[in-house]
Amino acid sequence: MASPSLKSPAGPRLVLDVANSSGLDDWAPELQKTKVYERILLDLILGELQAGSRLDEQFLAARYEAGLAGVRDALGRLALEGLVMRRARSGTTVAPLDLVELRQGYEARVLIEPHCAALAARNASKAEAQAMFDIFADGEEAARICDLPALVAMDLRFHAAVARASGNLALARILIPLQHKAARFWVFSFNGASEQELIEEIEEHREVARVIGGGDVEASRQAMLRILDVQPEAQGRA
Template identity: 30%
Template sequence: MPPDQDGLAPAAEPAAPRSLREEAYELIKQRIIMCAWRPGEALSEAVVSSALGLGRTPVRQAFDRLMRDGLVEVLPRKGIIVRPISQDEVRDMVEVRLLNEGFCARLAAERAEPQTLAALAANVARGVEAAAERDVPTLMALDREFHGTISAAAGNPVLGEILRNLHERAQRVWFVSLRDREHHRRVVDEHGAIVAALHSRDADAAEQAVRAHIQSFADNLKRQL
């Protein structure tokens, strides 16, 4: 950006406002993930529009996208409902996570920059505080950040995109898993073990730590569903 006459770069232009369609999508998605709208619950355009203070057109467009995400579905005589969580879906998700995230951890152990390892350690430290306070929204945000940072550290954009989609799909069941308060601290401890393996550049240990973390999540979720 060229400087102005005073020799200073002009201020950056403000970001464009988020579209109503995007706003509706994010608001509905967040309520589904946090189980404010529970699995199997019917959602009408009129009720959702009123609850969010948005028009029916952006809500309808958001529903189309949420259907593609697998968060809502259309049933005869019921209309749009929040898609139920099934044991089969959890099993399939865990199988794919074990395969892809284990490989991702191996790459991250070899390629992660020192500042990335420091960021992961800071994430774990914040997680200790959130777990002590039973702060589920913060724990979920930290988990998303933690796994996203490892995905980026692997240095494989194709794998990163696969994992981003997988993690977004897993968020709702993550919230269900965290209804078990004892699981809060286990998650943070498991993250700490992953960071320790990455810091040691031990690819085998990193893979095993990630797989143990995913299996712990799966075992806890089975008790919740």
């Protein structure tokens, strides 16, 4: 599967394939509000829409070439995820970067995401595991030129795919918004990262897909812990 193209509004669009993580038909990937949601989400993560800035619906509709209804639906979903704040009379603003919230979200991910990977090893089909692996088909090229939007999109799609493959929709609905919040901080790790460091991180993700495809429950859990920078034995002592 070819890696999607991704640039901010004027350029080619990345398809993140994360909005349908709710499992609800009214957020199907082909709907305009889903596409708008994913484009706003990406710009929030990349800092194109800066923390604390006010989001004007007319401006967003023009920016993303979308209708106001789609923009409002997208902002409503992002508000539920805690990525934007909507207040009567003061409008919608981008949520601040909260380090306490980041730490708490990370602690939740350490508990949930390795378990989702283990469930995926039990429940995912070979095709689903291969699709996870193929998300990074253009990973080396993106790392070579440090294509931040493409790397972020690959990461979001991968983690959403693992969450969905767990077969536990309740866990996926909790986990994916936590990943979105964490990604706003994760992009800063690209500053100064070498091509080799980026490739090594991509390989860690591919290893998760490999062991999920092999049906190895414990190896899948441990591989996801490594992505989260947690040593499995350390978690066992916690």
